[in-house]
Amino acid sequence: MNKVGKIATVIFLIVAVVIVVVVKQNHKANSGAVVDEGSINSVVGPEVEGPETARFDASKGLPRLVDLGADKCIPCKMMAPLLVELKSEYEGTLKVEFIDVWKNPDEAPKYGIKLIPTQIFFDASGKELFRHEGFYSKEDILSKWKELGVELSAVSIPSFERFEPAQADNRSKDNICYMCDGDIAPSTLVNVSTEKGPVRLCSPHCYFIMYSCLTENKTGFEEKVSVADWATGETIVASKAMYLYGLDGQTGRPIIKAFTDKIRPNQAASGGIVINWEALQDKELAIRCGFCDRACYPQDAAEVIAGGIHTYGCCSHCALGVAARTGLDIEVHERDRLTDGPIVVKTLDGKVASLEPATAVAWFGQRKKPDGTWGSAGCFHQGFFVTLENLKEWVDRNPHETGKMITIHQALANKMKLSPEQIQKACKIGECAPK
Ligand SMILES: [Zn+2]
Numbered sequence: 001m002n003k004v005g006k007i008a009t010v011i012f013l014i015v016a017v018v019i020v021v022v023v024k025q026n027h028k029a030n031s032g033a034v035v036d037e038g039s040i041n042s043v044v045g046p047e048v049e050g051p052e053t054a055r056f057d058a059s060k061g062l063p064r065l066v067d068l069g070a071d072k073c074i075p076c077k078m079m080a081p082l083l084v085e086l087k088s089e090y091e092g093t094l095k096v097e098f099i100d101v102w103k104n105p106d107e108a109p110k111y112g113i114k115l116i117p118t119q120i121f122f123d124a125s126g127k128e129l130f131r132h133e134g135f136y137s138k139e140d141i142l143s144k145w146k147e148l149g150v151e152l153s154a155v156s157i158p159s160f161e162r163f164e165p166a167q168a169d170n171r172s173k174d175n176i177c178y179m180c181d182g183d184i185a186p187s188t189l190v191n192v193s194t195e196k197g198p199v200r201l202c203s204p205h206c207y208f209i210m211y212s213c214l215t216e217n218k219t220g221f222e223e224k225v226s227v228a229d230w231a232t233g234e235t236i237v238a239s240k241a242m243y244l245y246g247l248d249g250q251t252g253r254p255i256i257k258a259f260t261d262k263i264r265p266n267q268a269a270s271g272g273i274v275i276n277w278e279a280l281q282d283k284e285l286a287i288r289c290g291f292c293d294r295a296c297y298p299q300d301a302a303e304v305i306a307g308g309i310h311t312y313g314c315c316s317h318c319a320l321g322v323a324a325r326t327g328l329d330i331e332v333h334e335r336d337r338l339t340d341g342p343i344v345v346k347t348l349d350g351k352v353a354s355l356e357p358a359t360a361v362a363w364f365g366q367r368k369k370p371d372g373t374w375g376s377a378g379c380f381h382q383g384f385f386v387t388l389e390n391l392k393e394w395v396d397r398n399p400h401e402t403g404k405m406i407t408i409h410q411a412l413a414n415k416m417k418l419s420p421e422q423i424q425k426a427c428k429i430g431e432c433a434p435k
């Protein structure tokens with residue numbers, strides 16, 4: 001080897017060592033990973049092509065995005081779901097590759113990367129156009145391709161919407177709960193007299209949800225509220241009634257029955273404790289949505305872990321809103337509205353860091369507002385589903401629901417863009433009132 005060759009070899013080795021050191025340090029810094037690596041492997045592993053793909057492969061003549069990262073590095077994990085989406089949405093117009101440089105240590109020097117994750121943009125001939133270090137959002141990646149003059153056309157983005165109900169809701173307005181849109185049974189009716197007329201609710205629980213959303217001064221509010229005696233249907237001032245507070249053996253949700261003065265045999269038989277209005281109110285208002293402050297039952301809510309503290313989202317979208325309200329990275333445990341199948345979302349810096357299963361989608365229930373625009377239909381009309389098929393099936397079974405499918409990334413982004421003022425009044429009556 002001549003002198004120049006030796007020097008070149010030495011320089012190459014030094015550079016290689018530096019890269020390995022930098023990449024290793026990164027490994028160390030991020031080794032306290034929040035997100036379980038197995039899940040991400042299963043997201044990225046089979047979906048995105050591995051390192052065996054040649055660097056300058058131009059056989060298909062497609063532009064190529066190569067993401068070099070590792071399964072234990074947090075920003076790399078955040079890239080994983082985006083890569084899966086880009087790969088499926090731009091199939092046939094863009095090649096998307098993920099290279100794990102910790103599992104394949106020879107790859108980092110080949111691409112000359114200093115940090116992970118690094119994304120490298122190649123044109124259809126294999127020429128490098130641009131590279132970026134660190135987390136790079138899907139929106140930024142797409143606008144960068146555009147800026148580089150590469151037109152990508154999205155194909156086969158799964159989408160689903162229904163803006164006309166499959167069936168008109170012909171129920172009498174008197175029989176529809178103002179809060180949840182459910183049927184009102186005469187035995188559990190709650191009536192609130194307001195200046196705009198009576199507001200009828202299906203149960204004391206729906207009443208307390210409404211009450212917890214009111215922004216007006218609530219002094220003396222209970223005088224406007226009446227309940228039906230569970231056995232006779234007789235109207236009672238709510239604050240004067242007594243309540244039998246039991247638990248549903250199957251769902252674990254409270255069952256609340258109001259009565260005038262004495263427990264009748266059929267009420268006593270159903271079990272529970274006897275409490276007055278104040279005690280009922282304390283119980284009902286004890287658990288609130290971590291985003292919108294609504295009263296909720298844990299059985300109906302999504303569980304949210306934020307900064308080690310457990311709270312709830314009264315609906316799946318509110319659960320994601322806890323990240324916006326607190327500024328913390330959160331973990332949401334929600335169930336498919338059709339099958340109860342588990343869905344786990346973890347966020348990092350206001351973005352989805354992991355989603356299990358990766359096929360999960362959200363339904364954004366919307367309603368036409370009086371001004372003709374579409375707005376949120378309220379918390380009772382939102383949900384997550386394990387697959388788009390489950391969502392479609394649920395929409396089929398609920399002919400009055402209107403809205404559209406959105407990705408869970410979009411659902412989170414919708415919350416993250418809210419201002420503190422918007423978060424403060426989120427879901428309060430008037431914002432998301434059913435009618
Ligand atoms: Zn209701």
Ligand SMILES: [Zn+2]
Binds near residue numbers: 291292314379
């Ligand atoms: Zn909420």
